[in-house]
Amino acid sequence: MRRDVFQAIADPTRREIINLLAEKPLHLNAIADNFEISRPAISQQIKILIACGLITVKKEGRERYCELKFEKLNEVSKWVEQYRSFWTNKLDTLDNYLSEKTEVKPKTNKK
Amino acid sequence: MRRDVFQAIADPTRREIINLLAEKPLHLNAIADNFEISRPAISQQIKILIACGLITVKKEGRERYCELKFEKLNEVSKWVEQYRSFWTNKLDTLDNYLSEKTEVKPKTNKK
DNA sequence: TAAATGCGTAAGTGTTTGCTTACAAATATA
DNA sequence: TATATTTGTAAGCAAACACTTACGCATTTA
Known part of the structure; x- marks a missing residue:
């Protein structure tokens, strides 16, 4: 199983x-x-x-x-995010992605 | 089905x-x-x-x-990323996550 | 202590899944 | 044209899945 x-x-x-x-x-x-x-x-x-x-x-x-x-969901995240560059580059939705992420994780540009 | x-x-x-x-x-x-x-x-x-x-x-x-x-994988990404803040804040694995992402998507800090 | 509550699990059932082999259709090559 | 190649799909099958009802075990409450 x-x-x-x-x-x-x-x-x-x-x-x-x-x-x-x-x-x-x-x-x-x-x-x-x-x-x-x-x-x-x-x-x-x-x-x-x-x-x-x-x-x-x-x-x-x-x-x-x-x-x-x-944190167990990280396994899924890691798997799916390895492909992100392909669809963001292709569709130019990078900006949307970043702004979406900013909502939940504001410290993207850590000092 | x-x-x-x-x-x-x-x-x-x-x-x-x-x-x-x-x-x-x-x-x-x-x-x-x-x-x-x-x-x-x-x-x-x-x-x-x-x-x-x-x-x-x-x-x-x-x-x-x-x-x-x-881009179809975005459905999965969106679902799983909505929970990211919880596990990153809790475990402080943000750094790992960012360094991992840099490998596949080097243009994180686009000019 | 007796009854009620919260829960786990066994047994049974219909459906879905993931594979196999067999066959047929479309296209390319000899 | 005859043959080989690439593919889709049907049929069959064992295993997994997602539920149900029935039951039993702790634990709490009356």
Whole structure:
């Protein structure tokens, strides 16, 4: 059974879970509340995200808090960004890219 | 049948095909030469990459040249980069990221 | 202590995936 | 024209996937 980040983010439900956890850690039922599918279904998706290292779990009483490991997404980022020069050079969207990035990472020109 | 970029890049073979085509366009047999699996298997993978817009095909005689549409990867980039600030701020791997990027895109500080 | 809550997992199911071999169509070459 | 080359696709198959219901185990609450 393959368990890498690329396979993990291929599923829309799992990407949505990631999106939820990006805001703040949530326990399993709180996550499941956002979906139509059953609680065990979410539990299984969480299991996959844990297996590939995208989230970790903290036990608190009977609740399990899921926390996103953002840095695991770096694997995807590194893979996709190696091709960036090609499409930015070709389409001249470099400016858009830089201005977009500035929003999230203002320290582009570090001293 | 879902055909989005995330699902397309989930498969290692398809990522390898993308990697090959990043260097230069290739016709189908030339691609297949790089893999152990059969030619029809590659043909089917190519079909998926076409369906989601990651490659286009140019007919030349009896050969079909596959060309990578780099910019389609922007969908993945946009999704993953929205979370970058979280992991860079947290782990202070910004420097690594920037030096890595410099390798592939030397014109970061365009005049 | 009994009931409720939060969760994991087993078992079952229909669908999708990724491959194979076999075949056919289009184009190039002898 | 006969043959070789490049490719697409159909059919079949085993494995993986994404869900469901059912159940059991901790933990908390009444």
